[in-house]
Amino acid sequence: MWDVPGRRRARRPFEPETAATWSERMAQIRDAFGNIPGAFRLVWRADRRSTIMMAILTLIAAALPAAQAWAGALIVDSVVNSFTARVDPLIGLEHALPFLGFELTLLLIGAASTQMRTFYEHVLNARLAHTINTEIIRKALALDLHYFEDASFYDKLQNARREADFRALGIINGSYNVVQNLLTLLSFAALLLAFSPLITLVLFGATIPAFVAQGRFSNLYFRLLTWRAPEFRRMQYLEHVLTVDSSVKEVKLFNLGEPLLKRYHDAFHVFFREDVDLARRRSFISVGLGALASLSYYGAYAWIVFLTIGGAITLGGMTFYLTLFRQSQGAFQGLFGSVTRLYEHGLFMENLFTFLGLQPQMTSAAQPVPVPPQLQRGLEFRNVSFRYPGRDDWALREINLTIAPGEKLALVGPNGAGKTTLIKLMTRLYDPTEGQILLDGVDLRDYDLDEVRRRIGVIFQDFVRYQLTVRENIGFGQIDHLDDAQRIGAAAQRGGADDVVAVLPGGMETMLGRWFENGFELSGGQWQKIALSRAFMRDGEVLVLDEPTAALDAEREYEIFQRFRELTAGKIAVLISHRFSTVRMADRIAVIEGGRITEIGSHAELLARGGTYARLFEMQAEGYR
Numbered sequence: 001m002w003d004v005p006g007r008r009r010a011r012r013p014f015e016p017e018t019a020a021t022w023s024e025r026m027a028q029i030r031d032a033f034g035n036i037p038g039a040f041r042l043v044w045r046a047d048r049r050s051t052i053m054m055a056i057l058t059l060i061a062a063a064l065p066a067a068q069a070w071a072g073a074l075i076v077d078s079v080v081n082s083f084t085a086r087v088d089p090l091i092g093l094e095h096a097l098p099f100l101g102f103e104l105t106l107l108l109i110g111a112a113s114t115q116m117r118t119f120y121e122h123v124l125n126a127r128l129a130h131t132i133n134t135e136i137i138r139k140a141l142a143l144d145l146h147y148f149e150d151a152s153f154y155d156k157l158q159n160a161r162r163e164a165d166f167r168a169l170g171i172i173n174g175s176y177n178v179v180q181n182l183l184t185l186l187s188f189a190a191l192l193l194a195f196s197p198l199i200t201l202v203l204f205g206a207t208i209p210a211f212v213a214q215g216r217f218s219n220l221y222f223r224l225l226t227w228r229a230p231e232f233r234r235m236q237y238l239e240h241v242l243t244v245d246s247s248v249k250e251v252k253l254f255n256l257g258e259p260l261l262k263r264y265h266d267a268f269h270v271f272f273r274e275d276v277d278l279a280r281r282r283s284f285i286s287v288g289l290g291a292l293a294s295l296s297y298y299g300a301y302a303w304i305v306f307l308t309i310g311g312a313i314t315l316g317g318m319t320f321y322l323t324l325f326r327q328s329q330g331a332f333q334g335l336f337g338s339v340t341r342l343y344e345h346g347l348f349m350e351n352l353f354t355f356l357g358l359q360p361q362m363t364s365a366a367q368p369v370p371v372p373p374q375l376q377r378g379l380e381f382r383n384v385s386f387r388y389p390g391r392d393d394w395a396l397r398e399i400n401l402t403i404a405p406g407e408k409l410a411l412v413g414p415n416g417a418g419k420t421t422l423i424k425l426m427t428r429l430y431d432p433t434e435g436q437i438l439l440d441g442v443d444l445r446d447y448d449l450d451e452v453r454r455r456i457g458v459i460f461q462d463f464v465r466y467q468l469t470v471r472e473n474i475g476f477g478q479i480d481h482l483d484d485a486q487r488i489g490a491a492a493q494r495g496g497a498d499d500v501v502a503v504l505p506g507g508m509e510t511m512l513g514r515w516f517e518n519g520f521e522l523s524g525g526q527w528q529k530i531a532l533s534r535a536f537m538r539d540g541e542v543l544v545l546d547e548p549t550a551a552l553d554a555e556r557e558y559e560i561f562q563r564f565r566e567l568t569a570g571k572i573a574v575l576i577s578h579r580f581s582t583v584r585m586a587d588r589i590a591v592i593e594g595g596r597i598t599e600i601g602s603h604a605e606l607l608a609r610g611g612t613y614a615r616l617f618e619m620q621a622e623g624y625r
């Protein structure tokens with residue numbers, strides 16, 4: 001039913017109903033309402049004062065109509081008394097004035113409390129959005145890399161983020177409204193029941209179908225939005241590609257703009273049609289069921305008219321009961337409306353709480369072994385095999401490798417061979433599926449996770465270009481030394497960023513990138529020097545450089561590698577490179593093919609062996625002749 005003809009991409013069909021059995025439906029309702037306390041805790045954490053103020057203001061709002069009715073009655077009584085006593089109009093007015101003043105005061109209190117509530121709601125909304133975003137970011141920080149390499153994680157993130165703040169606030173408002181309506185209703189229900197239980201049943205019973213229908217629509221709407229998360233992200237992705245600096249060159253030169261924009265439009269129209277369809281059905285059913293409630297009201301009306309004409313009740317009694325019918329039915333509908341909205345908000349909060357409930361698997365040992373200050377035995381891969389979550393094939397298979405303290409090891413191999421994966425295991429971004437990685441004889445998993453990472457400096461080939469100052473770009477290698485100008489300067493020199501800094505208008509304080517004002521964009525190689533310097537900022541025992549010099553000019557690369565031994569003296573250095581001029585400077589070279597180490601040895605040994613390394617080296621050397 002959600003499928004729109006003529007679309008190119010086949011979509012998963014949206015199934016409107018899954019909670020088939022009664023018990024499943026009850027469980028769903030329980031879950032949705034079960035999220036209310038959690039939402040309250042969240043709001044409470046975000047801003048206690050506003051939460052309390054809103055509660056007080058709601059109670060004032062609940063009490064005001066009754067007080068106003070009472071003030072009205074006092075005014076009428078005062079007028080009637082003066083009239084029957086035939087007092088002078090001025091004196092009569094004088095008697096009524098305090099009551100008029102009372103009503104005016106109530107009116108002013110009402111207006112002020114409405115404004116105050118709007119104000120506190122605004123404050124709470126801003127704080128709440130911030131609190132929720134912070135919790136989402138904190139959770140993302142705690143989660144392992146594999147979550148970020150999985151599309152369904154982004155759907156969860158998307159669902160958690162979307163509307164969470166507005167829904168949490170909705171739960172607070174909804175809960176307060178339920179209390180308000182309940183109080184009003186209780187007072188009316190007593191009077192109504194005393195008059196006629198049957199009429200009470202007819203009036204209230206007629207509003208129940210609308211309540212049930214609204215609940216079903218809330219459920220449908222929630223599931224539609226949740227199910228839609230992947231498509232919605234695809235739209236956001238297109239928007240991103242079409243509007244950021246990193247893709248603008250290709251978008252222009254390959255004329256991708258309009259075709260991609262069309263995809264964006266198409267996705268929007270599918271969503272739009274689905275939304276309109278749902279809204280239309282919701283409106284139709286609401287009108288139909290609203291008519292049912294009105295019908296019951298007019299049925300009761302006719303009954304009262306009949307009783308009045310028959311002389312069973314007075315004209316005043318008729319007016320009184322009619323008011324009672326209308327107001328109590330209104331309060332009942334209001335109560336149901338609030339409950340339905342609460343249910344809908346509760347469903348949406350489920351997404352946030354599910355996300356916040358995700359647990360990292362890569363955790364520190366309960367009683368971590370301290371990492372030794374100086375490595376004695378180095379790093380050892382013992383029978384390590386690894387498969388990415390959700391993949392059947394092995395990315396690494398039976399890796400046995402020991403890297404001695406101070407050794408320089410190069411990893412070479414074709415694209416997709418598993419080199420970067422090996423680094424990810426070494427830095428505990430992933431744990432091996434089989435086997436162990438030992439740092440100085442102790443399994444990496446027995447150390448404190450942060451401690452391990454602190455001791456290893458890594459720059460990946462897809463390093464980050466922080467749109468921040470040079471100082472921060474380098475200093476982030478050791479964030480607690482961000483203000484240590486000397487250390488940052490030394491790291492810049494070792495990584496080769498010193499000559500970049502020399503030409504920048506603001507030196508170390510120059511803003512890099514084009515995203516922010518006065519940003520200075522660097523060339524690919526210049527960025528790489530900055531990233532390399534970031535790795536040198538770290539004073540760890542292990543330095544890992546994944547394609548560190550791919551974008552450097554030959555001269556600079558030569559210079560850095562001439563000094564490489566000196567720069568990494570006493571440290572383990574692992575470098576991945578496709579450039580043999582770089583690779584040959586390592587003590588040993590491991591060739592990785594299809595996830596296995598197929599050759600290992602020094603440059604001379606591998607050349608002498610005449611295997612893959614020798615073949616690739618000759619091929620590259622040939623290219624330069």
Ligand SMILES: Nc1ncnc2c1ncn2[C@@H]1O[C@H](COP(=O)(O)OP(=O)(O)OP(=O)(O)O)[C@@H](O)[C@H]1O
Nearest residue numbers: 149388391395413414415416417418419420421422
């Ligand atoms: N996050 C991931 N999830 C699933 N599979 C992955 C992931 N990252 C890499 N792979 C797969 O693991 C294998 C090894 O990839 P890896 O990135 O380690 O190769 P590499 O040797 O570093 O290649 P390159 O020289 O191209 O950088 C490849 O088959 C790749 O498809």
